[in-house]
Amino acid sequence: MTEIKGARVLVTGGQRGLGKALAAALLEAGAGTVYVTARRPEPETDPRLVPLALEVTDEASVARLAEQAPDVDIVVNNAGATIPNGLLRNDVADVAHLLDINVLGALRVTQAFAPVLARRGGGAVVNVHSVLSWASGAGAYGVSKAALWSLTNSLRHELADQGTQVVGVHLGYTDTDMVRALDVPKNDPRDVAAQVVEALLKGGNEVLADEVTRHFKAALSGPVEGLAVA
Ligand SMILES: NC(=O)c1ccc[n+]([C@@H]2O[C@H](COP(=O)([O-])OP(=O)(O)OC[C@H]3O[C@@H](n4cnc5c(N)ncnc54)[C@H](OP(=O)(O)O)[C@@H]3O)[C@@H](O)[C@H]2O)c1
Numbered sequence: 001m002t003e004i005k006g007a008r009v010l011v012t013g014g015q016r017g018l019g020k021a022l023a024a025a026l027l028e029a030g031a032g033t034v035y036v037t038a039r040r041p042e043p044e045t046d047p048r049l050v051p052l053a054l055e056v057t058d059e060a061s062v063a064r065l066a067e068q069a070p071d072v073d074i075v076v077n078n079a080g081a082t083i084p085n086g087l088l089r090n091d092v093a094d095v096a097h098l099l100d101i102n103v104l105g106a107l108r109v110t111q112a113f114a115p116v117l118a119r120r121g122g123g124a125v126v127n128v129h130s131v132l133s134w135a136s137g138a139g140a141y142g143v144s145k146a147a148l149w150s151l152t153n154s155l156r157h158e159l160a161d162q163g164t165q166v167v168g169v170h171l172g173y174t175d176t177d178m179v180r181a182l183d184v185p186k187n188d189p190r191d192v193a194a195q196v197v198e199a200l201l202k203g204g205n206e207v208l209a210d211e212v213t214r215h216f217k218a219a220l221s222g223p224v225e226g227l228a229v230a
Helices: 017-028 059-068 092-119 139-160 189-202 211-219
Strands: 008-011 033-038 049-053 074-077 124-128 165-170 206-208
Touching: 008 017, 017 033, 017 074, 017 189, 033 059, 049 059, 059 092, 074 092, 092 124, 092 139, 124 139, 124 189, 139 165, 165 189, 189 206, 206 211
Parallel strands: 008 033, 008 074, 033 049, 074 124, 124 165, 165 206
Antiparallel strands: none
């Protein structure tokens, strides 16, 4: 269980999309300060939101962030990107760059902030995965999210000794810029964010945000054909 009232929170990619909804939900739950990052941060009107620059693939940028936000209790690794499907057509360099953002970015931020969380009594790390970490057919994005899921599960063990709660978030299509062009049913990001807040308060390990996510988690115990989305 993680106390949110009065907490200082970092949300990577917190100025738009799901990250913005997470920041708002955490403030609503009583967080004192939410550091929200963007590659080019914009001013915020709410003084409780503190915009900071972050490029997750850049070690120096992560180190600067840790200096600027020295008092964090909850780290939300939300920043993420995608590239078009087609592992056989994708340039390997593009796949590697996506892994750098979606997987190693979360690792860099967690490594930088783990000592901070330990000093402040444990706190929490929240990593945003996807239903596509389990469902096949999503190409490089699925590869990155499956790796991130594994990273989260191992970090949970490594951070247990210092009392840090680790929450993995799985979700299907959610109404943000990332899937703006797709005409499909989408989650409301505010609904996903509310479930993350609930998991933090209740000490949960995992958020399965919607029906499609619960379906594919259950399908992991069946034949691999059941994991295909395309
Ligand atoms: N939307 C969906 O359907 C869906 C479904 C499952 C999982 N997710 C996951 O949810 C998370 C949030 O995505 P979203 O849907 O809100 O997408 P989004 O609107 O495209 O936002 C992506 C966020 O990630 C940040 N970001 C991207 N590359 C970055 C980099 N190299 N360094 C630092 N920050 C970077 C962006 O920051 P800037 O402002 O600097 O661009 C932005 O805030 C992602 O991890 C995504 O994979 C989304």
